[in-house]
Amino acid sequence: MATTKRRRAQAKVKTEPADLAGKLFPVAEGDRQASLSCVKRLPSYLQLLRVLQAEGHECVSGTVLAGVHNLEPVIVRKDLAITGITGTPRIGFRVTETITAIERFLGWDRQAQAVLVGVGNLGSALLGYHGFGNLGLRIVGAFDDDPRKIGKWVHGRKVQNVGQLARFVRRGEIKLGILAVPAQAALATAEVMVEAGIRGIWNFTPATLKVPDSVVTQKEDLAEGLAVLSHRLQHLLHQPHLAGQS
Numbered sequence: 001m002a003t004t005k006r007r008r009a010q011a012k013v014k015t016e017p018a019d020l021a022g023k024l025f026p027v028a029e030g031d032r033q034a035s036l037s038c039v040k041r042l043p044s045y046l047q048l049l050r051v052l053q054a055e056g057h058e059c060v061s062g063t064v065l066a067g068v069h070n071l072e073p074v075i076v077r078k079d080l081a082i083t084g085i086t087g088t089p090r091i092g093f094r095v096t097e098t099i100t101a102i103e104r105f106l107g108w109d110r111q112a113q114a115v116l117v118g119v120g121n122l123g124s125a126l127l128g129y130h131g132f133g134n135l136g137l138r139i140v141g142a143f144d145d146d147p148r149k150i151g152k153w154v155h156g157r158k159v160q161n162v163g164q165l166a167r168f169v170r171r172g173e174i175k176l177g178i179l180a181v182p183a184q185a186a187l188a189t190a191e192v193m194v195e196a197g198i199r200g201i202w203n204f205t206p207a208t209l210k211v212p213d214s215v216v217t218q219k220e221d222l223a224e225g226l227a228v229l230s231h232r233l234q235h236l237l238h239q240p241h242l243a244g245q246s
Contacts (some may be wrong), residue, residue: 034082039106041079043135044068046102050134053095061092108136113174115141115198117189118181119149119159122204126180127155139178141168162189166196175199183207 045065052060062073065080077087083101087093103109116123116139127142142157144150149159160168168174177198181189186207193201194215203209203219211217 038079038082041069041071042083042102042106045076045079046099046106049095049099049102053099057095059088059092059094060098062087065093103136106136108134111136111138112176113138113140113172114176114178114202115139115143115165115169115174115193116157116178116180117143117162117165117193118179118185118204119144119146119154120180120182123178123180124154126178126204127157137176140172140174141165143168162192165192169193169196169198176202178202178204179209180204 045068048065048068049060062076065076066073080086080093080098080101083098083105085093085098085101100109111133114137116126119127119142123142123144127139132138139157142154142159143162143165144159145162150161152159169177175198177193177200179186179190179193179201183206186203186205187209190201190203190209190211194211199215201209201211201215201217203217204222206221206223208219209217
């Protein structure tokens, strides 16, 4: 049975793209499309809007929201228009309505259940992160193939054998998986996740995955982020007038 599924998956496989900067995402209603850069900006707007809501603000100007990314207000208006929200002249955007629109657009208005595979240092840290609840995500299962970890409790989840993954995923109708295994095990583990029924993989390994077209992936490369930060720091330190500032 597994062999048949593997052959079907291999019949139409895509490689995880290294750069999605120009990617356009279809919007459910109508034929509008959102760029990846737009999608990436929405959580920052949402974070500020939640702060303003907690402080009792009913409206916010596009200029204030634009300050999050040092953008022109017109870019903010275009970003929010994708979610179905438009501002009112001299009033701005209604905070509560805009929060609802962004959460609905991102799918964060309904909590998605996910499984995590790979309970090492990074996987354990992800299990312990409490901010996922505000992002519409709940990790309901943790899996590993290390006998020393199986059966232990990590941040409220009992680590299960990877061999139990398929049954767990199908029983819970779970579609999202987090991959945090060592790089050498990433491809094989991703294949196991796909065969179990996972349709979206959040990849925290440096490996580039090969998955069927029916599966989407998002790669979080810590090395790339550190490289950018290190380069910017070196540039800063070579500017005498800035290097000594605290």
